[in-house]
Amino acid sequence: MNLFGETSDWETKLEPILEKYKGKRHPLEYQNTYQLLIMVILSAQDSDANINKIAPVLFEKFPTLKSLSQTDIETLIPYISKVRNFGTKANWILEIAKTIQNDDDIPLTMQGLTALKGVGRKSANVILRETGRPAEGIIADLHVIRVAPRIGIIKEAKDGNKVEKDLMQVLPKNIWSEIGMAISFLGRETCRPKPKCDECLIADSCHYYATEVI
16 A cells, blocks of 8 residues: 555545535534634634534624624623633634624635634635635644544644645645545544544555554
8 A cells, every 4th residue: 555645546545535525514503604704713622512502692692793893802701701712712703803894704715814813724724615615725623633644645743734734735636625524524423533444434545444453
């Protein structure tokens, strides 16, 4: 087996998970781009499940960026106080709301999104994918950081930006939009910290399966 993308046709090897997860919505339960932006920022170093839990009350109170721009931090914080690093995130969100003002003016490019406080490349890639915009990178969340090296697509790295860069060098651009989320879903459901290799659709192409299981 060719490892770490040397001459491997990863597009073909990853086709089973691309097919299974293509178009599957991100686990954040957002209703529009405004909600997606805010929830992605809140979910940093926190769980999607926790953000989904606090979101309905938050967005009932602040249904638009405009409404958020007209509040203050003391009013906002009780709605996000169960989120990790809520104080910092509250400041980020309020600054974004006051800067953009209108939901329709949310930038949907990598450059525009990463210029916002609290939005890194991973978050921007999620937003671009979920809003159907052309991919400018590959989602590299905690699951992708763990799973992509385990499969053997890239070498191990702890930094998401490094993982993304390595994946972009190995994988063709035509699958960038979907492959990050496909690997993430694989990591959430099958290739968990204790992997369920017998259930995996790409076990035959996996470095871990070939070296640790067989």
